[in-house]
Amino acid sequence: MYKHILLPTDGSELSKAAIQHGIELAKAIGARVTALVVSTPLNSLVIDLSVVSSALDQYKALVVEQTAKYLDNVRSNAVAEGVDCSTLCIEHDKPYEAIIDIAQKQGCDLIVMASHGLRGVSAILGSETLKVLTHTTVPILVYR
Numbered sequence: 001m002y003k004h005i006l007l008p009t010d011g012s013e014l015s016k017a018a019i020q021h022g023i024e025l026a027k028a029i030g031a032r033v034t035a036l037v038v039s040t041p042l043n044s045l046v047i048d049l050s051v052v053s054s055a056l057d058q059y060k061a062l063v064v065e066q067t068a069k070y071l072d073n074v075r076s077n078a079v080a081e082g083v084d085c086s087t088l089c090i091e092h093d094k095p096y097e098a099i100i101d102i103a104q105k106q107g108c109d110l111i112v113m114a115s116h117g118l119r120g121v122s123a124i125l126g127s128e129t130l131k132v133l134t135h136t137t138v139p140i141l142v143y144r
Helices: 011-029 049-080 095-105 122-128 128-135
Strands: 004-008 032-037 086-091 110-114 140-143
Touching: 004 011, 004 095, 011 032, 011 110, 011 140, 032 049, 032 095, 032 122, 049 086, 049 110, 086 095, 095 110, 095 128, 128 140
Parallel strands: 004 032, 004 110, 032 086, 110 140
Antiparallel strands: none
């Protein structure tokens, strides 16, 4: 069965539930997990970086702080369940591509992710989950 499960998260409540489900699955089958946060570089969001140069440092600090909270939470939940857990934070313009790339590079044989994230259910058709489903060959468990 599965030996290494990738758990991408954006910190949303549904993503947290998907992470917990992935950890419980890993425990039940004796798999290990890798938690992943993909942050979007500020230069992907802003047209003229010279206008917001001071905001760039603030943005990076906020991303580091939030990412650490998300990953620490996953790690502590996994440890509490006796599941081996590693964590990664990647900066990428297209989160779905980073998820697929990390799954392949880390040798993950399952991706567990929420059906939708911070943008909510109205954005499901353009969601990162749908893009991962469309472009990867790694099996995916979508948590709703």
